[in-house]
Amino acid sequence: MKVRWRRAAYAAAGSLLVGLLSVLPASPAAAATGQISGLAGKCVDVAGASAANGTAVQLYDCNGTAAQQWNVGSDGTIRALGKCLDVSNNSTADGAQIHLWDCVGGANQQWVVTAARDIVNPQANKCLDVSGNNSANATRLQIWTCTGAANQKWTAPATGGGGTPSGFVVTEAQFNQMFPGRNSFYSYSGLTAALGAYPAFANAGSDTVKKQEAAAFLANVNHETGGLVHIVEQNTANYPHYCDWGQSYGCPAGQAAYYGRGPIQLSWNFNYKAAGDALGIDLLNNPWLVQNDSSVAWKTGLWYWNTQSGPGTMTPHNAMVNGAGFGQTIRSINGSLECDGRNPAQVQSRVDAYNRFTGILGVTPGANLYC
Structure with missing residues (x-):
């Protein structure tokens, strides 16, 4: 369950840029x-x-x-x-x-x-x-x-193009269907409140692409948290290991304060620093916000999804928007431990959840599901 992120992936951690390479039709639809x-x-x-x-x-x-x-x-x-x-x-x-x-x-x-x-x-x-x-x-x-x-802030004509009052392509009923045994900490309202931090998430391309990206994110989150059950890393013996004193800012919250938390299990002091800087939240000094505030927890997951490529070659967001497929999201999250035959059972767990979630959303899963 624990995600091992390579430090080399964090050079662009402060960047909020996300790509969009979809080809648009010549005339607007459902306008x-x-x-x-x-x-x-x-x-x-x-x-x-x-x-x-x-x-x-x-x-x-x-x-x-x-x-x-x-x-x-x-x-x-x-x-x-x-x-x-x-x-x-x-x-x-x-x-x-x-x-x-x-x-x-x-x-x-x-x-x-x-x-x-x-x-x-x-x-x-x-x-x-x-x-x-x-x-x-x-x-x-x-x-x-x-x-x-x-x-x-703008008031614009509504397209009437579906979705939910929150603007998210997953309804609360569908979210509850995906996670019937979830911890109440991982609330739907916390997720939708976090969406404003990365407006392009599940909001780029066709309706199918939007739903596929939402399903892909939630499938990976499902795997990392045991079905949105675990808020913090379960192996407490690992907690002191996530402090890199080689960073100039050190570990001001304590040697054992940077353990995995939240939907993508944010860990290491340099990740808390990078995510906090990007989100405008002091997570380096107060990493406990990720386990105490549902919206902050979701934002850290969206931060990684939209801005980090980890051991992969692209962000998970770009993998879904640009048609690379669900398999590339796995590679970007935990590819160094799971992909290329390293742990096929873990990969299959993610793929199974993705197939289930796309089924709930009524879209095809697309190609390239494995890494």
């Missing part, structure tokens, strides 16, 4: 059209109502014109005047400006509208943002690291 309103009640607006490529997208008084009628599609595009909301120069940097451009199916034209009212570009994993928190007319829009601030 809803209307104004997108945000800061100071103003609307997302195409400057001068021009459909020319490169036209600035800005904040402006809501006026109901065609320049403010946005088609929010379940394919991930947001369109006005026949063109797509586009991140300039395919950039993932804070401050990259938003403009209108021909719809070409690029990842810089893909958006996720979350239940928390963020509009996120999954390629950058950053939010649609009003520059400088300035509510003046003609203020440019950009992407920026998601902060939860008012200049990143």
Whole structure:
């Protein structure tokens, strides 16, 4: 059950970037059209109502014109005047400006509208943002690291594309069916509260891909925790082993404080440091948050899933979104101990759970299930 993570996988631990390489259709599907309103009640607006490529997208008084009628599609595009909301120069940097451009199916034209009212570009994993928190007319829009601030909150037309009130593709009833004997600590509300930390999770690509990714994450979590039963590592003799004093910050919570916790069994002081830095939570000094706060526990699992490749070559998120298959998620989580014939029984346990969970969600498991 214990995950052994190699330190080499943590070079990118602070990065929140996640990839999205799905090919989009030429026209939006299951779309809803209307104004997108945000800061100071103003609307997302195409400057001068021009459909020319490169036209600035800005904040402006809501006026109901065609320049403010946005088609929010379940394919991930947001369109006005026949063109797509586009991140300039395919950039993932804070401050990259938003403009209108021909719809070409690029990842810089893909958006996720979350239940928390963020509009996120999954390629950058950053939010649609009003520059400088300035509510003046003609203020440019950009992407920026998601902060939860008012200049990143939007009210957009709903696509009516299914899902749940939380925006998650797994309903609470399905979650309970997957984990009938789960510990109450691993609550559905804790999971859905954590989703905002990584908005692209189970939210990129087709409905099938979204459900396959959710099933893949939960199947691996099922294996790591004995069906969402164990909150902490069961072998207490291992606890003192997870302190690497070679790190400059040491082990301020104590030699034996960094044992496995949570849905992916976060362990080692350097992992607590990296996950905490990425999530904005001081887990190095207070690792017990992972076993005491359900949402924090789920966030650490999502941190690894979306940003770490471990002994593999890609993050588990990218493995599912890019079609590499469930087997690559196993490799990225515990491949050095399980894959390539090292422990086929453990691999089979994960695959069995994945097949069961995709069945509950009503989707095919796809190819490449083993590693």
